[in-house]
Amino acid sequence: MKRILVLVLLFAAACNQSTNTDANRVIISGIDSSKKPGDDFFLYANGIWFDSAKIPESQTGVGAYSFMNYPQRIRLQGLLDSISATNNTAGTIEQKVGDFYASGMDTNAINKRGYEPIKPVLAQIDAITDLTSLLKLVADEQKHGNGSFLGFYVGPDNKQSNMNIAQLYQTGIGLPERDYYFKTDASTLGIQTAYKNYLTTLFTLIEFDATTAEKNASITFDIEKQLAASHKTNIELRNINANYNKMAVAALSKKHPNIGWTTLLSNLGAKVDSVNIGQPAYYDKLNTLLTSVSLNDWKVYLKANALTSYANFLSRPFVDANFEYSKILTGQATKKTRSEEMTQAVDNSLGQALAQLYVKKYFPEDAKKRMAVLVNNLKKAFEVRINKLDWMSDSTKAKAKEKLNAFTEKIGYPDKWRDYSKVEVNRTTYFENRMSANKNDYAYSLAKVNQPVDRTEWYTTPPTVTAYNNPAMNEIVFPAGILQSPYFDLYADDALNYGGIGMVIGHEITHSFDDQGAQYDKVGNVTNWWAKSDFEKFKARTQQVIDQYNSFTVLDTVHLKGALTVGENTADIAGVAIAYDAFKLTEQGKDTTKLDGFTPDQRFFISIARIWRVKTRDAYMRMYVNTNPHSPARWRVNGPLMNFTPFYKAFDVQPGDKMFKPENERITVW
Ligand SMILES: [Zn+2]
Known part of the structure; x- marks a missing residue:
C-alpha cells in the first residue's frame, strides 16, 4: 500500500507476436484492413490477433503485456527450474531462490501436512x-x-x-x-x-x-x-x-x-x-x-x-477452495500450473534475489543507454509543451518545469540489492519459507520508521513488465521487464519505440502532473505550487476527461468510471502527445518514407495500439472496471487517440467515423 501510482500492465500473455525482429528493424503485419482506423483503432491495429486469440483456461486474459507476460514467465520459470535442480552453496541467493521454488513445487510434502x-x-x-x-x-x-x-x-x-x-x-x-x-x-x-x-x-x-x-x-x-x-x-x-x-x-x-x-x-x-x-x-x-x-x-x-x-x-483442498472463489470473481476456468504459481511466489517473496539472476542473463546493458536518451527526449518534448500551454500562467509554468527537471529516473534494476541473509529457506518446508520471507519483509519495512527515505529504493521487482511513477520521490521507474518487445526493441525504428516505450515514458512523466501528482512538488511533498486560477483551469480540463471517459461503455451496462480512472487517462492522453512530439524530433519523425506500407506517423500510432493489445474474460473485466484505476486496453488506445489531431491526419479520420470528435471537443490537458 505504498503511495505510488503504478502503471499496471496486466494479464498473462500467450501472444503470437506479429512483429518479428529482422536484422535491424521490426515488421508490422496483422492489420485488420476490414476495419476503418477511425471507427475503432484498437481493432484496426489488433483485430486479426483479437479475433483469433484464445484465452487459456488458466488465465484471465491474453495480451502483449502483463505483470508477467508469457515469454517473461517462461524465462523466469526456466531460470527457477534450472537453479532448483542445482546443488547450490547454502546461504547464497541461488540456494534460497532454488530451494524456495523447490519447496513450493513439492506438493506431496505440502499435501501431507494438511x-x-x-x-x-x-x-x-x-x-x-x-x-x-x-x-x-x-x-x-x-x-x-x-x-x-x-x-x-x-x-x-x-x-x-x-x-x-x-x-x-x-x-x-x-x-x-x-x-x-x-x-x-x-x-x-x-x-x-x-x-x-x-x-x-x-x-x-x-x-x-x-x-x-x-x-x-x-x-x-x-x-x-x-x-x-x-x-x-x-x-x-x-x-x-x-x-x-x-x-x-x-x-x-x-x-x-x-x-x-x-x-x-x-x-x-x-x-x-x-x-x-x-x-x-x-x-x-x-x-x-x-x-x-x-x-x-x-x-x-x-x-x-x-x-x-x-x-x-497449505494442502490442495485449501488451494482448491481459494480457486473456486476466484473463478467466480475473475472467470478464470482452471488453475495456473504449479510452476507458474511458484514463479510468482518467488517473485513475491524473494523478488530482488530472483531479479539478480534474471538481469544477469537477460538484460542488455545497452538498453539502459538507449532508454536514457529516450527519457531525455521525452522530457524535452514535455518542456516545450509546457511553454506552449495557453491556459497556464508563466509563474506556474516555471514551477512545472522546475519539477520536470528535478525528476529522478530509474532504469533496469536497482544499484543496490535487498539483503535476504535473514530469510531461512529449506527445501522441504514451503509454509515456513514463506513465513520467514514475510517476517523479513516486515522487519525491513519497520526499520524504516522515522528514518530518512532511501531514494534508491525500488517498489517493484525488475523482471516485472510494468513502469511506475512515485510522486513522493518525484521519480519514474522502468524495470528491465518492460525494456523489451513490444515496448522497446534495440533493433526497431524510432516510430515503434516512441509509440511503445516512448508512450509509456510520457505516461509516467504525466503522472507527476495528473489530478493527484500535480499536488506534489519537486521534492515529493504535497504542497500547492500552482497559482489558484491555473489550478482551477487544470481541474476543469481533468473534469472534461472524467466526463468523456464516463461515456465509454465497456460491457453491456458497464461504463468506465471516469472519476476513478482520471489520473491514468490524463497520463494516457498527454503520454501520446509527448511521445509524438519527441518522435517528431527524430530523423524518421521528420521523414515520410514508408516502411511495410506505413508512414512513420502511422507506424507510431500502430505501435501505441500494439502495446495495449489484450483480450480478457468478461468476469475479470467487470472486476477490473470496478476496482482498477486504469481504463481497459481498448480505451487506452481509442481514448487518447480520439483526442489527438495528428492521429486524425495520419489515418484520415473524418466526420462520421466512430472515433471522430470535432476539434473543440478534443481534450488536451498538457
Ligand atoms: Zn499509469
Missing part, C-alpha cells in the same frame, strides 16, 4: 480471553503477512517526503472493495455467495461441522460488511489531502480506547509518537465494533483471516 502449519495460530486464537490478547495476536500476525483488520505500513510523510512515518489505512474486508458488500445486481450477489461458500469450505477443512462452518462464514461476512460501511470508495481515496491525518499516538489512543494504539504500536515494534491515519472513519468504526461485536465472533473472524491469508500455502 493444515498442520496453521494449527499454532488457530490455537492462539482459541486462547484469546479479552481485547488485549486479541489485539496482541493481530499485531503478531501482522509480522507474518496476515494483516487482518489492521492496515499498517511505513512510508514517506506526504508533507515531509524525506522522512518515513508509520501509516494506517482502511482494510479488514475480504471482497475486492466496499461496494461488493452493498450492490445487489446479479453478478455482485453471485460473488458474495461464492465468497461465503469459500469461507464455509475453509472452516469445514479445519474440521468444523457443516452447520457451524456456515454460521462462521456468515459471522465473518457480517463483521466485514460493517467494516466496509466505513470504507471510503476508491474514488474518494483519490483525495490526497483527505488521506493525510497525522496524529499524536497519545491523542489517537484516547480517541480509540478499545484499540489502544499505544500498546498496539508497541506490540508492532513501532517506536513512534505520531502516525498518519489515512482513513479515520474506518478506525472509528473498528473501535466501536471491538466491543459491540462479541469476543467469540471476533475469534471466528480472526480464524477466517488466518485461513484466507494462508490458504494458498
